[in-house]
Amino acid sequence: MMLLSWSNLKRLIGRADVVLEVIEARNPPVTRSAKVEKLVEELGKILIIIINKCDLIPLHVCKEWQRHFEAQNIKAFYVSSLTLTGIRKLKQYLDETVVLRPATILLVGYPKVGKSSLINALKGSKSASTSPYPGSPGYTKSSTLYKILPGIYMIDTPGIIPPEGSDIEMIIRRAPVEKIQNPVRIAQRIIEIVQKFDSNIINHVYHIRSTEPLEVLEELAIKRGWVSKRSKEANIDEAARAIIRDYLRGKLTYYILPSSDR
Ligand SMILES: Nc1nc2c(ncn2[C@@H]2O[C@H](COP(=O)(O)OP(=O)(O)OP(=O)(O)O)[C@@H](O)[C@H]2O)c(=O)[nH]1
Ligand SMILES: [Mg+2]
Structure with missing residues (x-):
């Protein structure tokens, strides 16, 4: 199964204008990567956290997480790439704040957090392929560019597995379930x-x-x-x-x- 290497990640962050870190609403701390966030900061890029899969949990919990991140001065949005909750708001924010165009927005995150699904939600069409389990057909194998707004391009990437991740998330996301x-x-x-x-x-x-x-x-x-x-x-x-x-x-x-x- 292809995952994104640290050297590739660094190169991609270096070239991006904005980095969206996609995490899971069910458990933000263990699907978040301090290492990625540090890299984004070191390379002087803007970080936005996207709390995805909000349809799986109560909305007030998503809002609490958003407030929690914003209290730490990290811009955050909660969305569901499935029901499209919060997608319009995110798109509008990007349209209003990303003024220097053409711009590239890099999507990063653990495998299966919904990076490709977020692209499809933002584009309003099924452009990027998605899949339910690590390594099953449709998972993202290479970085791909998608146009989501005039002059704004988004790069979908394969999942990363940060070494600091929680045991369970690391094991179940890094390889096919059969393995x-x-x-x-x-x-x-x-x-x-x-x-x-x-x-x-x-x-x-x-x-x-x-x-x-x-x-x-x-x-x-x-x-x-x-x-x-x-x-x-x-x-x-x-x-x-x-x-x-x-x-x-x-x-x-x-x-x-x-x-x-x-
Ligand atoms: N309930 C729910 N499921 C979602 C949401 N977003 C994505 N999914 C599901 O999560 C699974 C993984 O989605 P993908 O978009 O393929 O995830 P990914 O991060 O691109 O995965 P990799 O390319 O393997 O890194 C799929 O089964 C999606 O249908 C969401 O907002 N809510
Ligand atoms: Mg993908």
Whole structure:
């Protein structure tokens, strides 16, 4: 799977006028990169944070995150590239503030945060290809230029994986789900995270009764028929991968507040 190298990223930031860092509304701190932000600052470029996938969480939480960033003097917008919430406002802001044209705006962010979807939302057409899981057909393999307004060009890039990212996000975004080494351990963590937020979410989404993570995986495997014909053992690896995919595509959701400890 192609990801963006640091040297390429540096070169692209150096050439851009504005950098949009796309992060996920469900968990801004772990989808944000201090390293990217530092690079943008060192190269003297303007940084704007885009809190994407706002449709997955309550709007007031998105607004809190926006205020949180703006209190740190970072311009931020919350959007949904799916429902188009906030897109017009962002586009209008870019149109009004990017006055020296032609200008290039660079999009950066972890894999699967919705960079290509944001381009499509801003363009109002499906121009950039998108995909739900890392490495699945449609993920961005090379940097591509799109015109989003007269004289304003946006560069879509492959995802970056900053070394400081949280364990789980790094593992599930950097490689195709089939290639994840220990899916059970990751899925257990995801189950714990979403349950901490809403204790019934797993039972609601999968129509199962278990709550203990390993039992959840076992019950899900049996329910879906992922059982070895010979030994009758439940294939919990398969169930774990299903949980990881559902987390990636927003079926398992949760949110944190700027004030909550991570
Ligand atoms: N619910 C929701 N899903 C979104 C939103 N934006 C993108 N997605 C979904 O997130 C997945 C990843 O979107 P992409 O636009 O391909 O993400 P990307 O950052 O370009 O991914 P890479 O090119 O692999 O780095 C897709 O399944 C999108 O449909 C959003 O605002 N809300
Ligand atoms: Mg992309």
